[in-house]
Amino acid sequence: MQIALTCPQCGGQVELSEDAxxxxxxxxxxxxxxxxxxxxxxxxxxPKGKKQAVQKALLRTLKDKRGISxxxxxxxxxxxxxxRVKGMLFQWAFGRxxxxxxxxxxxxxxxxxxxxxAYHRTFPAFNSETFQLISIGLRAQAMRMWPFNREKMGSDAxxxxxxxxxxxxxxxxxxTSSPLLDGGKLSLxxxxxxxxxxxxxxxxxxxxxxxxxTGTSRHQLIVDGLSHRVVKGTLPVGALTRxxxxxxxxxxxxNFIPFKCPNCGWDLPFxxxxxxxxxxxxxxxxxEFGGRFHQVHYKVWEPDARVPGKNNIIYLPLWRLxxxxxxxxxxxxxxxDFFALFPRPRVLDQVELETKPIHFYxxxxxxKNPVAVDKFAARLTLQQPFIPGASSTLRGQQAAPAWLxxxxxxxxxxxxxxxxxxxxxxxxxxxxxxxKIQLRHKELLFLPFFQKGIFLREVHTDLAIQKNCLEL
Ligand SMILES: [Zn+2]
Ligand SMILES: [Zn+2]
Numbered sequence: 453m454q455i456a457l458t459c460p461q462c463g464g465q466v467e468l469s470e471d472a473x474x475x476x477x478x479x480x481x482x483x484x485x486x487x488x489x490x491x492x493x494x495x496x497x498x499p500k501g502k503k504q505a506v507q508k509a510l511l512r513t514l515k516d517k518r519g520i521s522x523x524x525x526x527x528x529x530x531x532x533x534x535x536r537v538k539g540m541l542f543q544w545a546f547g548r549x550x551x552x553x554x555x556x557x558x559x560x561x562x563x564x565x566x567x568x569x570a571y572h573r574t575f576p577a578f579n580s581e582t583f584q585l586i587s588i589g590l591r592a593q594a595m596r597m598w599p600f601n602r603e604k605m606g607s608d609a610x611x612x613x614x615x616x617x618x619x620x621x622x623x624x625x626x627x628t629s630s631p632l633l634d635g636g637k638l639s640l641x642x643x644x645x646x647x648x649x650x651x652x653x654x655x656x657x658x659x660x661x662x663x664x665x666t667g668t669s670r671h672q673l674i675v676d677g678l679s680h681r682v683v684k685g686t687l688p689v690g691a692l693t694r695x696x697x698x699x700x701x702x703x704x705x706x707n708f709i710p711f712k713c714p715n716c717g718w719d720l721p722f723x724x725x726x727x728x729x730x731x732x733x734x735x736x737x738x739x740e741f742g743g744r745f746h747q748v749h750y751k752v753w754e755p756d757a758r759v760p761g762k763n764n765i766i767y768l769p770l771w772r773l774x775x776x777x778x779x780x781x782x783x784x785x786x787x788x789d790f791f792a793l794f795p796r797p798r799v800l801d802q803v804e805l806e807t808k809p810i811h812f813y814x815x816x817x818x819x820k821n822p823v824a825v826d827k828f829a830a831r832l833t834l835q836q837p838f839i840p841g842a843s844s845t846l847r848g849q850q851a852a853p854a855w856l857x858x859x860x861x862x863x864x865x866x867x868x869x870x871x872x873x874x875x876x877x878x879x880x881x882x883x884x885x886x887x888k889i890q891l892r893h894k895e896l897l898f899l900p901f902f903q904k905g906i907f908l909r910e911v912h913t914d915l916a917i918q919k920n921c922l923e924l
Contacts, residue, residue, distance in 0.1 A: 456596040472724040488704035494600035499658035499677035526663035529609040531656035533577040537625040539650030541571040544870040550637035564875035568822035578612040583685040726853030735845030750896035751843040755911040767898040769816040769854035771861040774893035779883040818855040821921035830871035
């Protein structure tokens with residue numbers, strides 16, 4: 453979805469892609485950082501046509517098609533708030549799949565499957581019990597939305613109260629019962645769904661409200677402000693009073709700050725898919741929150757000085773999360789506990805493992821193929837690589853932008869438990885089914901990868917990932 457904007461520099465009519473974390477104006481060439489995009493923001497859709505014209509057409513239709521002569525007692529342009537949720541829906545399923553053959557009777561095989569699909573949903577944020585437009589559906593995908601602006605929406609327009617809180621909206625969006633798995637005879641041991649990277653916005657949708665008098669009775673008629681179709685049902689009239697107190701902007705306003713490094717003052721690199729911006733001049737990393745940049749500390753796992761072809765290296769960001777895992781059987785604190793839960797074929801020095809904490813590795817770069825990237829993250833985490841403490845900054849090196857915020861990385865870490873669990877390992881499945889992860893320490897880590905053909909190969913571990921699985 454596109455956000456329609458007035459460029460704060462030149463006043464030109466421009467657009468900002470919903471996912472873009474940097475704004476560039478094609479007219480005046482300025483580059484700015486839109487703020488508050490990681491929080492709930494409010495938008496509106498301007499209506500098509502004028503109320504008077506819609507009213508005229510409505511009265512004519514009533515007369516011509518139904519023989520009703522009516523007069524309009526009251527009419528308003530009304531904006532009704534809808535929640536919009538956007539994210540990626542992950543589903544892990546473990547179980548048995550049955551096949552029946554005519555001769556041998558039924559047989560089964562164990563399976564383990566990860567599905568990841570884009571998730572979009574809209575639902576009313578107002579009291580909609582008597583109203584039938586319960587979703588603005590796919591239309592919201594194709595339309596341009598404007599940042600909430602009471603003045604531009606029309607000073608005589610009415611705005612319906614938002615009655616469904618963000619907390620209720622989160623709860624509602626998590627009630628996703630849609631069956632993602634194929635049919636067939638399955639018995640599921642684990643069926644875990646999570647919505648990751650979700651973004652909530654409030655969309656104010658326009659309606660025309662008419663109170664009609666037919667001589668014998670009065671009726672409320674609501675017309676969709678974009679399609680001009682009559683919507684069945686009524687809007688909560690009680691809330692249809694003019695909002696006397698100008699409440700200002702609901703939620704975080706969309707503003708702009710200079711897209712410059714707060715440390716050295718140079719322009720930050722233009723990467724619309726970066727949420728953490730790495731200054732190529734001084735090497736410091738920044739994330740916007742609350743309308744200003746905050747520094748993000750990171751570490752680089754430098755390749756050995758003797759590694760040949762060092763100029764063919766690209767650094768990819770991952771979250772390195774030191775965690776403990778609580779399972780019904782107890783708490784896993786060290787690598788000894790970790791490898792008891794996820795056994796490795798090679799026997800390791802148990803005494804040494806007892807001194808080492810557990811780290812989860814969650815890709816922070818923008819992903820195109822979640823299933824493939826998940827495999828990579830699971831293999832890296834199962835290795836529990838030793839990473840030396842010393843670190844340098846990335847300056848002038850090629851590095852992929854960091855996109856996934858920490859909160860979502862923790863949700864991914866929860867899913868990684870399933871990624872690391874083999875499909876036949878019943879005890880591990882039982883343990884991870886109800887396991888909880890606690891964060892003890894976090895850092896953003898850049899790992900060096902060799903670019904070779906269609907692959908990116910991590911220099912220390914030799915783990916590979918296909919280039920087309922990520923957005924570079
Ligand atoms: Zn401009
Ligand atoms: Zn800088």
